[in-house]
Amino acid sequence: MNKPFRPPQRRRGTAFSSEFLDAPTEAGLARAWRDKGDEKARDRLVLAHRALAWSAAARITRGGRPDEDLIQQANLGLLKAADRFDPDMGFRFSTYATWWVRAEIQDYTYGDWSLIRLPGSSSLRRVFFGLRKAEAELQAEGVAPEDLDAAIGLRFGVDADKIALVRERLAGRDMSLNQPISSGDEGGADWQDMLADPDPEADAEVRVGAARAKARLAALMAEHLARLPARDRQILEGSVMEEDHRTLADLGEEFQISRERVRQLRERALGVLRKALAEDPAARDLLAEDGVAV
Structure with a gap:
């Protein structure tokens, strides 16, 4: 039932002029989509919660305006939530949709972080999204730097070498070797010009x-x-x-x-x-x- 959905263009800034839905209206829209396939009802339900998707994307971005692709993934989470939401369970849609939005954003972030993909195991995903927080907590507890990886590995149930792998990936995003070293005049040196030849005497x-x-x-x-x-x-x-x-x-x-x-x-x-x-x-x-x- 996940039919195409095109949200309207967002106005300048981050504010949304979203409709507020009370519980009976929200439940009625959800039933209309679930039982009758009413796309207008689904779109109204999703549009009323687009600020939820935007704020979830903004939290991942941590400052600045979220990437449009990230916002789209959050919107996909809303659509998936609308397809699976059961108003008869007694929960509000925002409570249910938050988990789907977060899952879509995390899947996108984890897969798009680098061209070199990390394994898709659930344990490594937990490390990827929880490493910084775990490091801060363990350092506050007085764990020595040389014991940090072992302590984090014990917390997440993974080997210390996997902790090092995730930390290396989190250290920086992919960068083009053709990117200029400085933003000065055109025709300057690229980063690839600074790479040393591993075998200058090669045949x-x-x-x-x-x-x-x-x-x-x-x-x-x-x-x-x-x-x-x-x-x-x-x-x-x-x-x-x-x-x-x-x-x-x-x-x-x-x-x-x-x-x-x-x-x-x-x-x-x-x-x-x-x-x-x-x-x-x-x-x-x-x-x-x-x-x-x-």
């Missing part, structure tokens, strides 16, 4: 071979991308492959579709591309040489 033939392999892989990637539907390819390139990634909102406005539909098309295109690369012996071998599994 020239090895370097040439690696460059050719990289060029060949890029050509194969372009061939498989060209086989995708034009819209899927443009969405995949714009949201994933371009240096300045475009948001789901920007792509949705360009193609006149919802952000959720853009996300679905992006995931579909990624799946098709992965399958094509896995079935292409040449591409599979080149990726294997780089230590990339498809």
Whole structure:
């Protein structure tokens, strides 16, 4: 029953002009959606609680305006809550929806934090979202710095090396190596210019071979991308492959579709591309040489 939902444009600032629903009205809207599939009732119920979704996204952002994609994930949580809400249980919708909104935001944050994905175990998720608080509490209790990882691991029931892995990921988000070191004049040095050559004495033939392999892989990637539907390819390139990634909102406005539909098309295109690369012996071998599994 999770049909597409397009919230209206938000006004400037963070304030919402949301309708206040009393308990009987809220229950009536929920029953109309549950029993009759009344989309207007669902939309009214969701729109009345969009400030709840926005504030949940703002808490994750911790200052500043939440990312539009994060707000959209929070809205998806409202939709899922509306699909599953039972007004006959005696709870208000806001109480029930808070858990779905939080779950959607946490899933998005956990999966989108880095291109290098952490394992999806529930224990690592608890560490990811609770590490900072646990560190502060244990330090206040007087735990020595050298014993901190072991103490946190004991609290969450995971090995100390996993604690170190999560801390490393939380230390910083992904950064493009093509990003300028300073925001000064154009044409300045990029971060990649500061990387030391791990083997400055490497054989020239090895370097040439690696460059050719990289060029060949890029050509194969372009061939498989060209086989995708034009819209899927443009969405995949714009949201994933371009240096300045475009948001789901920007792509949705360009193609006149919802952000959720853009996300679905992006995931579909990624799946098709992965399958094509896995079935292409040449591409599979080149990726294997780089230590990339498809």
